[in-house]
Amino acid sequence: MGGQSPSDVSLALSYLDTAFNPHNIYFVWDHQIDYIDDDSEFYSPGASVFDINNHPDGVDIYMYDDSVGFLGWDGYGTSSQPKTAFLVSGFMEDPVTLQTYPLVKSHILSHEMGHVLSLWHTHHGTGENTQQDPYECPEFADGSNSAICGDYITDTPADPDMNYKVDFATCQWLESGFDGNGDPDDPNDPGDPYDPDEHNIMGHSVVPCMSYLTPKQGNRMKVAMTIIPALTAVSNYTLSGYPCATAGLNFYPNAMDGELNLDLREKPANTYPYQIFDAYGVMVLSGESQNVLKTIDTSGLDEGLYFLHFYDNGQLTIKQLLVEH
Known part of the structure; x- marks a missing residue:
């Protein structure tokens, strides 16, 4: 679409790792960037872009320029039929600074990925009526109906829709109101039971405050990946989990200048293939190692961003590398 460099894309995807890896959900980038030469799509982001370069075997992320509007838009259908594509564009501005x-x-990127993986907004049913969920209903401030209303997740507090009215510096919600029971919603009252989580990625908070998903949000996503056809088609997750090939994989230094030490001494006896790709997806080095300390000569690599592809019994792990001379 234009406006995002390969290093920008890599940085963007690192937010997904931060948000989802703690829940044992991992993403693998195929290092393919399809630029879309279409001025109408560039200046007017919308769902029509999901029909361009769409892939049935993965989640398609459409990254617009930072200057184009303020928008995160997932290809969401219903809670039982999510679409595996979303777009993000524009910027958010602190009105004070x-x-x-x-x-x-x-983490707007993580927010939209959360929708793809079947998460509702934290204010679902309370501060919005989606017309997509026949069971939606307001969650009470005391959380007494949190299992059957709101976002249906009991470890996210009731949220009336913060609507981005959050202080960028203190991460405090700045609004007030009443819930469905008539209970007061006063952020200045420490005894007020209505206390939306300004740090939850699925709320309408502000960018510097969004930082995590709860354990039960993680559980919902993992269950969704095992039962919803659109998600089972792009995931190898099962309810018993899947092995994380990162265990026992150590590498240093990073940044590197001349050599990379691949330390596999904590891994079982086996042969482990590896590849190194540059930021444009071109493979620049490859080889394999036993479970030993392997030194890889990187002196021929230019300064910049690279990606280590490491294979453990067919399971791919991708790690970011940096070369500095």
Whole structure:
């Protein structure tokens, strides 16, 4: 679409790792960037872009320029039929300092991925009526109906829709109101039971405050990946989990200058293939190692961003590398 460099894309995807890896959900980038030469799509982001370069075997992320609007839009159908594509564009501005935050390189990306993996907004049923969920209903401030209303997740507090009215510096929600029971919603009252989580990625908070997903949000996503056809088609997750090939994989230094030490001495006896790709997806080095300390000569690599592809019994792990001379 234009406006995002390969290093920007890599930085953006690192937010997904931060948000989802703690829940044992991992993403593998195929290192393919399809640029879309279409001015109408560039200046007017919308769902029509999901029909361009769409792939049935993965989640397609459409990254617009940081200057184009303020938008995160997933290809969401219903809670039982999510679509595996979303777009992010534009920036968010702090009204006090006027500092801008590009949305592509933030947890807005994680927010939209959460929708793809079957998460509702934390204010679902309370501060919005989606017309997509026949069971939606407001969650009470005391959380007494959190299992059957709101976002249906009991470890996310009731949220009336913060609507981005959150202080960028303190991460405090700045609004107030009443819930469905008539209970007061006063952020200045420490005894007020209505306390939306300004740090939850699935809320309408501000970029510098969004930082995590809860354990039960993680559980919902993992269950969704085992039962929803659109997600089972792009995931190898099962309810018993899947092995993380990162265990026993150590490498240093990073940044590197001349050599990379691949330390596999904590891994079982086996042969482990590896490849190194540059930021444009071109393979620049490859080889294999036993479970030993392997030194890889990287002196021929230019400065910049690279990616280590490491294979353990067919399981691929991708790690970011940096070369500095």
